[in-house]
Amino acid sequence: MPDSGLYSLNDVRRDLRLPEQHVAMRKIVHVDMDVFYASVEQRDDPTLRGRPVVVAWRGARSVVCAASYEARRYGIRSAMPALRAERLCPEAVFVPPDFARYRSVSEHVRGIFARHTKLIEPLSLDEAYLDVTQNRQGLPSATDVARSIRASIREELSLTASAGIAYNKFLAKIASDWRKPDGLFVIRPERALDFLTPLPVARLPGVGKVMEQKLAALGLTTIGELRNTGREDLIHHFGRSGARLNELANGIDLQPVCSERLTQSISSEDTFERDLSMGELLPKIAELTERVWQLAARESRIARTIVLKLKTSTFRVLTRSETPSHFPTSADELEQIAVALTTRVDLPADTRFRLVGVGISGFVERSWEKQRELDLGSLATHRQPSQGDESGDSLGATTSRSWITDV
Ligand SMILES: [Mg+2]
Numbered sequence: 335m336p337d338s339g340l341y342s343l344n345d346v347r348r349d350l351r352l353p354e355q356h357v358a359m360r361k362i363v364h365v366d367m368d369v370f371y372a373s374v375e376q377r378d379d380p381t382l383r384g385r386p387v388v389v390a391w392r393g394a395r396s397v398v399c400a401a402s403y404e405a406r407r408y409g410i411r412s413a414m415p416a417l418r419a420e421r422l423c424p425e426a427v428f429v430p431p432d433f434a435r436y437r438s439v440s441e442h443v444r445g446i447f448a449r450h451t452k453l454i455e456p457l458s459l460d461e462a463y464l465d466v467t468q469n470r471q472g473l474p475s476a477t478d479v480a481r482s483i484r485a486s487i488r489e490e491l492s493l494t495a496s497a498g499i500a501y502n503k504f505l506a507k508i509a510s511d512w513r514k515p516d517g518l519f520v521i522r523p524e525r526a527l528d529f530l531t532p533l534p535v536a537r538l539p540g541v542g543k544v545m546e547q548k549l550a551a552l553g554l555t556t557i558g559e560l561r562n563t564g565r566e567d568l569i570h571h572f573g574r575s576g577a578r579l580n581e582l583a584n585g586i587d588l589q590p591v592c593s594e595r596l597t598q599s600i601s602s603e604d605t606f607e608r609d610l611s612m613g614e615l616l617p618k619i620a621e622l623t624e625r626v627w628q629l630a631a632r633e634s635r636i637a638r639t640i641v642l643k644l645k646t647s648t649f650r651v652l653t654r655s656e657t658p659s660h661f662p663t664s665a666d667e668l669e670q671i672a673v674a675l676t677t678r679v680d681l682p683a684d685t686r687f688r689l690v691g692v693g694i695s696g697f698v699e700r701s702w703e704k705q706r707e708l709d710l711g712s713l714a715t716h717r718q719p720s721q722g723d724e725s726g727d728s729l730g731a732t733t734s735r736s737w738i739t740d741v
Contacts, residue, residue: 359467359501360465360467360501360502361465361466361475361476361479361499362463362464362465362466362476362499362501362503362505362506362591363463363466363476363479363483363497363498363506364461364462364463364464364497364498364499364500364503364506364507364510365443365447365461365462365464365483365484365495365510366461366495366496366497366498366510366511366514367443367460367461367487367493367494367495368493368495368516369400369401369402369403369406369515370400370436370439370459370493371399371400371431371460372387372389372400372401372402372403372405373493373494374435374436374439374493375387375389375402375429375432376402377491377493378435382402382427382429384404385402385404385426385427386401386402386404386405386407386410386423386426387401387404387405387426387427387429388400388401388402388405388410388416388419388420388423388426388427388428388429389429389430389431390419390428390429390430390431391416391430391431392416392428392430393416394417395415395621395624396415396416396417396624397413397414397415397416397628398410398411398412398413398414398416398419399431400412400431401419403515405419405423405426408422408426409422410422410423410426416428431631433459433631433632436460437459439459439491439493440456440459440460442490443462443487443491444456444462446483446486446487447462447464447483449470449471449486450464450466450470450471450473450479450482450483451464451465451468451469451470451479452593453465453591453593454591455591455592455593458632463503463506463507463591464479464483464591465590466479476499476520477499477518477520480497480499480518481518483495483497484497484518494515494516495516496510496511496513496514496515496516496517496518497509497510497518497519498510498511498512498518498519498520498521499518499519499520499521500520500521500526501521501526502585502586502587502588502589503587503589504538504539504582504587505521505526505529505585505587506521507539508521508533508537509521523585526585527561527584527585530557530558530561530583531556531557531558531561532556532557532558533556533557534546534555534556534557535549535554535555535556535559535560537557538557538560538579538583539582540575540578540579540582541579545575548571548572552571557582557583558583560580560583561584563580565580568580598695599641599693599694599695599697600626600629600630600637600694601626601643601691601692601694602622602625602626602629602691602693603622603643603689603690603691603692603693604621604622604691605645605688605689606618606688606689609647609686609687609688610687610688610690611684611685611687612676612683612685615644615676615690616673616676618690619642619672619673619676619690619692622672622690622691622692623665623668623669623672623692624665624669626668626692626693626694627664627665627668628665630694633697635697636661636697636698637694637695637696637697637698638661638695638696638697638698639655639656639657639694639695640655640656640658640668640671640672640675640692640693640694641653641654641655641691641692641693641694642654642655642675642676642690642691642692643689643690643691643692643693644676644679644687644689644690644691645687645688645689645690646681646685646686646687646688647685647686647687647688649688652679654675654676654679655675656674657696658671668692668694672692
């Protein structure tokens with residue numbers, strides 16, 4: 335690969351032996367509702383309009399689910415501890431999240447998407463990718479589809495959404511953020527490389543703080559610098575991730591919009607600086623369940639199984655799981671079950687642990703769960719403990735979804 339920045343998509347396609355349609359022919363729209371939860375709250379309660387609104391539960395460990403633009407002016411952001419938000423803006427109005435309401439708005443938005451395409455990949459309640467290469471209304475361009483969607487959301491829901499349009503998913507997502515709020519931005523294939531060149535590497539999907547630091551150590555801070563680094567060099571440093579970085583820096587992302595992709599599990603785990611006793615794990619389990627609970631609330635489906643994962647100081651991995659007849663209805667209930675699973679760990683009392691994780695899996699449609707409740711009767715409480723698994727690492731592949739999303 336040449337090291338020059340003068341490198342067209344066609345060159346990239348040829349070098350990577352990609353069929354043309356993978357590079358330039360798809361039309362992808364990324365739609366992202368603007369500060370979704372906070373906007374729904376302000377829409378439904380006129381007294382909240384124009385005021386700094388923070389959607390968060392009260393509590394020492396609570397984090398901000400969403401902040402209105404007025405609150406963001408004080409530096410309040412999603413996923414920030416609620417106590418910190420309170421300090422930043424004491425006059426902020428704190429509203430507890432009402433996920434049932436957000437979910438119903440989200441379903442309406444998905445109905446609007448479905449008028450245009452069946453290829454919809456939701457990322458959360460307020461974001462989705464749409465492949466509109468073929469669109470149901472036969473609109474000539476993806477931009478027309480995005481305009482129509484934004485207009486429908488405004489007219490039918492009195493809410494705003496930002497849209498990004500590009501020939502692949504990652505560029506569409508960058509584009510939707512570009513004119514936020516209430517914006518629309520198109521990245522055309524022939525402009526993609528110039529557009530990416532000056533952007534910081536952290537704009538690329540999968541480049542978090544750690545990767546950003548590693549790249550900075552190599553003198554790579556912009557996507558252009560990344561592109562000018564040879565593919566082989568990046569593979570040398572980062573293996574498969576290096577190959578992916580090279581493709582992204584060249585504006586390539588082959589991942590299709592995948593309407594069947596559903597969350598398989600949600601989990602959160604914590605590795606400690608020093609090994610902890612079982613007793614010391616309990617507050618950690620509380621933190622992790624809170625996190626998992628907040629993530630789970632964004633799903634349209636609910637999970638059936640709760641999993642506890644432990645890794646001892648000697649690197650032995652244990653998981654214990656439970657499938658209660660009803661999924662917990664609060665973070666506290668989830669925590670109780672996770673804590674109860676620790677009693678099924680039969681290890682010497684002086685065992686120390688280097689990691690604990692909490693996860694949920696076995697997602698089912700809510701309607702299915704309702705039916706099941708009816709079948710079982712509301713008082714059914716029997717549990718179906720599963721066999722523990724000594725070697726499996728079922729939570730090892732933590733879902734890549736971030737719980738910091740509503741921005
Ligand atoms: Mg959003």
